[in-house]
Amino acid sequence: MSAFLKRLFVTAIAVGLILPFLIVAGVSISAESNISFPPKEFSARWYTELLTQKDWLIPIRNSLVIAAFAGLLSVTIALAANYVLWRLKSGFGKLVFALGVGPFMLPPIIIAMGASVFWAEMGWYGRAEATVISHGVFFVTLPLVIIARGFAALSDDVIEASRTMGATPWQTFAKVIFPLVLPYIITGYALVAIISVNEYLISYMVSGFAVETLPIRIFNNVRYGYTPVVASAAMGFAILTIGVLLLLSMITDLLKLLGASRD
Amino acid sequence: MKRSLVPYLIGLFPLAMMVVFFLAPLAFMIVVSFYERDPLGFYKVSFVWDNYAKFFSSFYYTISMRSLWSASLGALVVVLLAFPAMYIIVDMHRRWQLFWVILLLSLMCLSEVIIGFAWLILFSESSGIPKFLGWVGLWENPRSLSPSFGAMLIGFITLGFSLVALMFYPQMAQRDRSIEEAALTLGTPPARVFYKVVLPNFTPAIVSSVATMFVYFLGVFVMPTMLGRPQDWNMTVIITDKAVGDANMPLGAALSVIMLLFTLLIIGGLMLASRKREASS
Known part of the structure; x- marks a missing residue:
C-alpha cells in the first residue's frame, strides 16, 4: 500500500510536469489554424512556417548566435577561475570563485535591471554583443561549479608525473589537465548555451526592442494573439533542450555530475 | 612549485569580467x-530621493505585499512537493533516476515563456482541462482557468520544482541511512521514520531551499504576465513595466535596489543562521 502511494505521488508529479508539453505537441501538429486539442487532422504546416518564415527565422538565428558566444565566454571565465583556484588554493582564487557564484543568488530582475542601465550608459543598449556578455557573465555559476568537479577529480599523481618529466605549467595544462576536464567543460558549455537560448528577461531588458530572440518572439506572439506556430516553436525548443541533455547523458555520468553518488 | 605571477595574471581575467559586468552594473x-x-x-x-519616495505609497505597498504573498506561498508549496518526491526518487532504479534527472534538467533549462505557454494551452477552454471536463460532463459551461492566481501559482511551481528537486538530489542520495535502517529493523513504521528521522535531519536544507525559492519567485516575470491577472502582478512586472514600458529607468532602478537590499537581508540571515548552527553543533 505504502509503496503504491509513493509511486502514485511521484507519477502524479511527473504527469503534471509533462502533460502541458504533450498538449502543446498535439496543438503543433494540428492542421487547424485555431489552437485546439485534440487535433482532428494532422499536418506539419506550423513547423514549415516556423522554418521558412523570416519573422521566425531571424529570432531563431539571433538566439543561437547569442547562445553560442555566451557559452564560450562563460566557460572561459569558469575555466580560468577554476584553474586559478586549483593553482593557488588561497584567498585570491576563492574571491574569484565567490564572485562567480553571486549572480545565481539574486533574482534575475535585479541583474536584468543592472545590465539594462549599465549598457545604456556604455552605449551598447540594444546590441546583441551586450546580451552575449551579460548572459556569459550571469550564467557563469553553472560551468564554474561543474568544472570545479572536474578539477576535484584530478589526481595529484598525473600532475606530479608531468612535472617531474619536465613539463612547463602550460604544457601540463594543455596536455594533461585540459583533456581530463574537457567533459566537464562541454557539459558546462552545453548548459549555458541551452539556458541562454531559453532566457527571456535579460535579453528583453538589454536589447529586446532591437534584437528579437526566440523567447521574446514567442512571448510577444502569445501576448498579442497567437497561432499554432508558437506551439511548434515551443516544441522545437523542448526537443532541442532534451536532445542536448540526452547527448550529455551519453558522454558524461549525469547522476555523478549532479552529486548523486559519492565521488 | 615556484611561486609565479602567472596564476594571478590568469585570475585577473575572470575577476575583471565579474567586477566589470556583474558588480559594476549593480x-x-x-x-x-x-x-x-x-x-x-x-x-x-542628478541626486534626488524622489524615486525612493514613490515606493512609500499605497500602490507600492499593495504590490509589495502581493509579491511577498505569492512568492512565499509558491516557495512553501514547491518545497512541500519536491522534498517527499526526491525522497522517493533517490531510491528508485538507476534508470528511473536518470529519467527524472533528464526531465528535471530539461525543465530547469526550458524557458519560462515555453512553460507558461504550455500551461496557458492546458488551461484554455479550447484545448485543455476545461474542454476535457466539459467533454466528460463534469463541467457544464467550461471556461478558461487562466488568467488567475491559481494558474500563476501552478506556473511558479512548475518553474521552481526542477530547481528545488535538483538541490535536494545530492544531499538526499548521499544521506547517512544507518539510523533510518536501524529504526526500520526495530519495527518503526516507514511513515514514522520519515517524520522522526529524515525530516529533522533535513530541516536546515528545507529552510534554506524555501528561502532560495522565495527569492527566486520574487524575480519571476513571465508567469505573472502570462498566467496571472493584472491584480496578481508582482513587483518584477511593475519594475519591467516602469523601466521599459514607461522608459523610467531611475524608478525601475530604485525599486530594484529595494528588492536587492531585501534579498541580501534574507541571504545574510540565512548565512548567519547556518553559522550559528555550525557553532552550536
Missing part, C-alpha cells in the same frame, strides 16, 4: 536610482 544601478527621469533619453544626472 553599483551603477544604485547610482541611477538617484537620477531624474529624462523624457527624451534614459535619465538626467
Whole structure:
C-alpha cells in the first residue's frame, strides 16, 4: 500500500510536469489554424512556417548566435577561475570563485535591471554583443561549479608525473589537465548555451526592442494573439533542450555530475 | 612549485569580467536610482530621493505585499512537493533516476515563456482541462482557468520544482541511512521514520531551499504576465513595466535596489543562521 502511494505521488508529479508539453505537441501538429486539442487532422504546416518564415527565422538565428558566444565566454571565465583556484588554493582564487557564484543568488530582475542601465550608459543598449556578455557573465555559476568537479577529480599523481618529466605549467595544462576536464567543460558549455537560448528577461531588458530572440518572439506572439506556430516553436525548443541533455547523458555520468553518488 | 605571477595574471581575467559586468552594473544601478527621469533619453544626472519616495505609497505597498504573498506561498508549496518526491526518487532504479534527472534538467533549462505557454494551452477552454471536463460532463459551461492566481501559482511551481528537486538530489542520495535502517529493523513504521528521522535531519536544507525559492519567485516575470491577472502582478512586472514600458529607468532602478537590499537581508540571515548552527553543533 505504502509503496503504491509513493509511486502514485511521484507519477502524479511527473504527469503534471509533462502533460502541458504533450498538449502543446498535439496543438503543433494540428492542421487547424485555431489552437485546439485534440487535433482532428494532422499536418506539419506550423513547423514549415516556423522554418521558412523570416519573422521566425531571424529570432531563431539571433538566439543561437547569442547562445553560442555566451557559452564560450562563460566557460572561459569558469575555466580560468577554476584553474586559478586549483593553482593557488588561497584567498585570491576563492574571491574569484565567490564572485562567480553571486549572480545565481539574486533574482534575475535585479541583474536584468543592472545590465539594462549599465549598457545604456556604455552605449551598447540594444546590441546583441551586450546580451552575449551579460548572459556569459550571469550564467557563469553553472560551468564554474561543474568544472570545479572536474578539477576535484584530478589526481595529484598525473600532475606530479608531468612535472617531474619536465613539463612547463602550460604544457601540463594543455596536455594533461585540459583533456581530463574537457567533459566537464562541454557539459558546462552545453548548459549555458541551452539556458541562454531559453532566457527571456535579460535579453528583453538589454536589447529586446532591437534584437528579437526566440523567447521574446514567442512571448510577444502569445501576448498579442497567437497561432499554432508558437506551439511548434515551443516544441522545437523542448526537443532541442532534451536532445542536448540526452547527448550529455551519453558522454558524461549525469547522476555523478549532479552529486548523486559519492565521488 | 615556484611561486609565479602567472596564476594571478590568469585570475585577473575572470575577476575583471565579474567586477566589470556583474558588480559594476549593480553599483551603477544604485547610482541611477538617484537620477531624474529624462523624457527624451534614459535619465538626467542628478541626486534626488524622489524615486525612493514613490515606493512609500499605497500602490507600492499593495504590490509589495502581493509579491511577498505569492512568492512565499509558491516557495512553501514547491518545497512541500519536491522534498517527499526526491525522497522517493533517490531510491528508485538507476534508470528511473536518470529519467527524472533528464526531465528535471530539461525543465530547469526550458524557458519560462515555453512553460507558461504550455500551461496557458492546458488551461484554455479550447484545448485543455476545461474542454476535457466539459467533454466528460463534469463541467457544464467550461471556461478558461487562466488568467488567475491559481494558474500563476501552478506556473511558479512548475518553474521552481526542477530547481528545488535538483538541490535536494545530492544531499538526499548521499544521506547517512544507518539510523533510518536501524529504526526500520526495530519495527518503526516507514511513515514514522520519515517524520522522526529524515525530516529533522533535513530541516536546515528545507529552510534554506524555501528561502532560495522565495527569492527566486520574487524575480519571476513571465508567469505573472502570462498566467496571472493584472491584480496578481508582482513587483518584477511593475519594475519591467516602469523601466521599459514607461522608459523610467531611475524608478525601475530604485525599486530594484529595494528588492536587492531585501534579498541580501534574507541571504545574510540565512548565512548567519547556518553559522550559528555550525557553532552550536
